[in-house]
Amino acid sequence: MALQEFNFPTEVIALPSRGHFYPATSPLASGQIELYYMTAKHEDILTSRNLIQRGIVIDKLLEALIVNKDIRLDDILLGDKAAIMLASRILGYGKDYDVSINCPECGKKNETTIDLQKIETKECPYFTDEHKNRNEFVFTLPVSKKEVTFKFLTHADEKAIRNEIEMLKKVIKSDVGKEMTTRIRKSILSVGGETDGEVIRKFIETMPALDSKALRDHVRTNAPDVDLKAPFVCSECGHEGRVDIPIDISFFWPDAGV
Numbered sequence: 667m668a669l670q671e672f673n674f675p676t677e678v679i680a681l682p683s684r685g686h687f688y689p690a691t692s693p694l695a696s697g698q699i700e701l702y703y704m705t706a707k708h709e710d711i712l713t714s715r716n717l718i719q720r721g722i723v724i725d726k727l728l729e730a731l732i733v734n735k736d737i738r739l740d741d742i743l744l745g746d747k748a749a750i751m752l753a754s755r756i757l758g759y760g761k762d763y764d765v766s767i768n769c770p771e772c773g774k775k776n777e778t779t780i781d782l783q784k785i786e787t788k789e790c791p792y793f794t795d796e797h798k799n800r801n802e803f804v805f806t807l808p809v810s811k812k813e814v815t816f817k818f819l820t821h822a823d824e825k826a827i828r829n830e831i832e833m834l835k836k837v838i839k840s841d842v843g844k845e846m847t848t849r850i851r852k853s854i855l856s857v858g859g860e861t862d863g864e865v866i867r868k869f870i871e872t873m874p875a876l877d878s879k880a881l882r883d884h885v886r887t888n889a890p891d892v893d894l895k896a897p898f899v900c901s902e903c904g905h906e907g908r909v910d911i912p913i914d915i916s917f918f919w920p921d922a923g924v
Contacts (some may be wrong), residue, residue, distance in 0.1 A: 674702055674703070674705070675702070675703045676700050676701060676702050676703065676733055677700070677701055677703065677753070677757055678698050678699070678700045678701075679698065679699060679700075679701060679749065679750070679753040680697060680698055680749075681694070681697050681698065681699060681746040681749055681750075681890075682745045682746055682748075682749050682787045682788065682790070682890040682891050682892055683697070683743050683745060683746050683790070683818075683890040684697040684793060684890070685697030685698070686792070686793050686797065686798060686799075686890075687743065687792070687797065687799070687800065687801040687818065687890070688741070688743075688799065688801075689799055690799045692741065693734055693736055693737050694737060694741065694742065694746070695799065699732065699733075699734070699737065699746075699750060700732075700733040700734060701731045701732060701733065701750065701753060701754060701757060702730075702731050702732075702733060702757075703757045703758065704731065704754065704757060704758030704759070707730075708727060708730055708731065708758070709919065711723065711726050711727045711730060712727060712918055712919045713919075714726075724751070724918070725739060725821075727754070727918065728747070728750055728751065728754065731750075731754050732750075739821050740820065740821050740822035740825070741820060741821070741822070742820060742821050743801075743818050743819070743820055743821075743889075743890065744818070744819050744820065744821065744823075744824060744889075744891070745788075745818070745889050745890045745891030745892065746890070747821050748891060748892050748894065749787070749891075749892050751913070751917075752782060752785060752892055752894075754918070755782060755917055755918055756782050756783065758918065759918070759919070761781055761782045761783040762779050762780075762781065762782070763779065763780045763781075763782050763911070763917065764777070764778075764779050765777075765778060765779075765780060765911070765912055766778075766912075767898060767909055767912070769898075769900035769902060769903060769905055770905070770907065770909065771900060771903055771905035772900060772902050772903040772905065774900055774901065774902035774903065776898070776900060776901055776902075778898070780896045780911060785892055785893060785894065785896075785911075786892070786893050787890075787891070787892055787893070788887075788889070788890070788891045788892065788893050789888075790888055790889065790890040790891075791888055792888065792890075801817045801818055802815055802816075802817055802855060803815065803816055803817070803818075804816075805880075805881060805884055807873070807874075807877040807880060807881065808876060808877060808880050809874040809876045809877045809880075810873065810874060810877055812857055812858050812869070812873075812877075813857075813858060813859075814854050814855075814856065814857050814858075814881065815854070815855040815856040816853045816854050816855060816881070816885065817853055817855055818853075818885070818889050818890070819849075819852060819853055823852050823853075826852065827845070827848050827849055827852055830844075830848055831844060831845055831848055834848075846878070847870050847871060850870050850878065850881065850882070851866060851867055851870050853885065854866055854870065857869045894910060894911045894913070895908040895909060895910055895911065896908065896909060896911050
């Protein structure tokens with residue numbers, strides 16, 4: 667049987683953004699994306715030491731799993747990317763994810779199993795006609811009272827942030843990182859109607875900490891995304907709460923020995 671005669675199974679998943687914030691011409695505007703089930707060929711990607719060392723192994727895996735090759739990973743909103751990662755893991759290795767979680771109260775390491783199918787999509791208040799096919803939103807800062815226009819970050823933005831931070835580390839020998847201001851700068855499109863990049867940069871570097879926190883909290887709370895937290899009860903001290911789900915190479919390949 668020729669290779670092209672094989673019918674590789676696929677699954678269509680819903681995106682947290684519902685496709686609402688993509689241009690009307692984008693295939694992502696449908697609010698859905700079709701993924702291949704993982705195969706042995708995809709496991710070859712996961713075990714590529716070259717890709718792992720370059721930090722792009724997950725990106726290459728997701729690119730291979732997306733059926734429509736007109737869809738660029740760079741264009742995908744980070745919350746939608748998280749949903750694609752989650753669905754890919756379930757399609758590849760099932761819903762049960764065995765993890766070790768340190769109790770935030772007593773430090774005890776707990777072995778637990780997370781049901782990935784129980785992870786829910788976060789609420790987003792921007793599913794309105796005003797924001798249809800537009801990734802632009804307005805927020806008034808509580809201290810300076812400045813009105814800022816911001817966007818939800820894409821995979822391309824995330825890559826640019828990582829690259830810029832790494833470059834700054836090499837150029838500027840300092841114990842103070844630039845991750846927070848760099849991330850905010852990539853998300854802000856205008857301040858008080860001013861779109862000049864240098865003006866925005868200077869404003870961000872001097873903006874009150876309360877304004878910075880308010881904007882970050884607003885974006886984190888309202889961005890279309892999946893809630894990558896799980897209920898947790900410590901077997902040692904009984905502490906209850908919700909903890910971040912650890913995601914690393916073992917998320918995609920539970921038996922990875924790399």
